[in-house]
Amino acid sequence: MKFKDCLAADVVVSAPLARSSPEDSWVAARDKKIIPGSLYKLYIGADFFSLDKCPKFLVDDQRIIFSHLGASIDLVKSSFEDYHELLDLMKKYDADTYNPIKKLKNETFDPSAPKYFNRYFQLLLINMYSILDATAEAISAILSWGNFGKASFAKIVKKIRGDLKTIASTSNNKIIVSTDEKYREDIINLIKKEIIDDNNNEWFELFKLYRDKMAHFRYHSGFLFHDKDGKFYHFLPRQWPYYFQQGVTYGKAQDSNGNSYFTDLLIECDIFEYCEGLHKKIYELTEKIFQSLSEVYSIKKQK
Numbered sequence: 001m002k003f004k005d006c007l008a009a010d011v012v013v014s015a016p017l018a019r020s021s022p023e024d025s026w027v028a029a030r031d032k033k034i035i036p037g038s039l040y041k042l043y044i045g046a047d048f049f050s051l052d053k054c055p056k057f058l059v060d061d062q063r064i065i066f067s068h069l070g071a072s073i074d075l076v077k078s079s080f081e082d083y084h085e086l087l088d089l090m091k092k093y094d095a096d097t098y099n100p101i102k103k104l105k106n107e108t109f110d111p112s113a114p115k116y117f118n119r120y121f122q123l124l125l126i127n128m129y130s131i132l133d134a135t136a137e138a139i140s141a142i143l144s145w146g147n148f149g150k151a152s153f154a155k156i157v158k159k160i161r162g163d164l165k166t167i168a169s170t171s172n173n174k175i176i177v178s179t180d181e182k183y184r185e186d187i188i189n190l191i192k193k194e195i196i197d198d199n200n201n202e203w204f205e206l207f208k209l210y211r212d213k214m215a216h217f218r219y220h221s222g223f224l225f226h227d228k229d230g231k232f233y234h235f236l237p238r239q240w241p242y243y244f245q246q247g248v249t250y251g252k253a254q255d256s257n258g259n260s261y262f263t264d265l266l267i268e269c270d271i272f273e274y275c276e277g278l279h280k281k282i283y284e285l286t287e288k289i290f291q292s293l294s295e296v297y298s299i300k301k302q303k
Helices: 024-031 037-045 065-095 100-104 113-143 153-170 179-196 203-216 261-265 271-301
Strands: 223-226 232-235
Touching: 024 037, 024 065, 037 065, 037 271, 065 113, 065 271, 113 153, 113 179, 113 203, 113 271, 153 179, 179 271, 203 271, 232 271
Parallel strands: none
Antiparallel strands: 223 232
């Protein structure tokens, strides 16, 4: 089929562009606490992104800013929704995966389970990272901060890192600041605290590494270790790439200090604890960012 052969349609179907109430999926996501409350607050404050409710500060000739903001907000919601489904699928295929204990006990396993386990882990990481990039798009639209349409959360973090000395030397010298500047400063301080400060264990950089490599390479190095009850757990390495061959040695599995080789190589928690902790971190971070964005949206909407 060619595009030219599809131009004779006399009916066009679209989701309603004018809305007078929140969509059911938004209400359900709020009630189940799947999404941060501040995200729903912005959705309500933006009049459900109804086409006829575009505020003056988001008006442009092509009607793209308001629409793109609405799409970004909806992506944050849907990505939080998808997290739970993807995590459940990971657990399903983990339970079906081969391990030596199953073989000893003559239990059944699915040879294709690891493929699907890896696929859903890949999608989970991409989805969770899309929350941050969609949040960056919202920041760009509402606060005019970032490259609109191509906003990147990683670029925001990188810029803040690079500007730390300048910000520190000038932030206290300004007596009068604009609304945008005030809320940008709030988000900068939040990112400094939650991502850049030394106490954060570099969770963002590790997450970004996993997401980037899983998105473009898909394969990930994982290790299975079992507890005293014979239950196996997946653990992720702190570096990329890593291959099992790198750690193959003969003799003792400890270094001269008596520390296990794997203690330095692997993150402390298993893959499911990692995913749950990552979700919690991103949920709390976006809760705070959208609290600021909701407030500034309300202020600018009234002007």
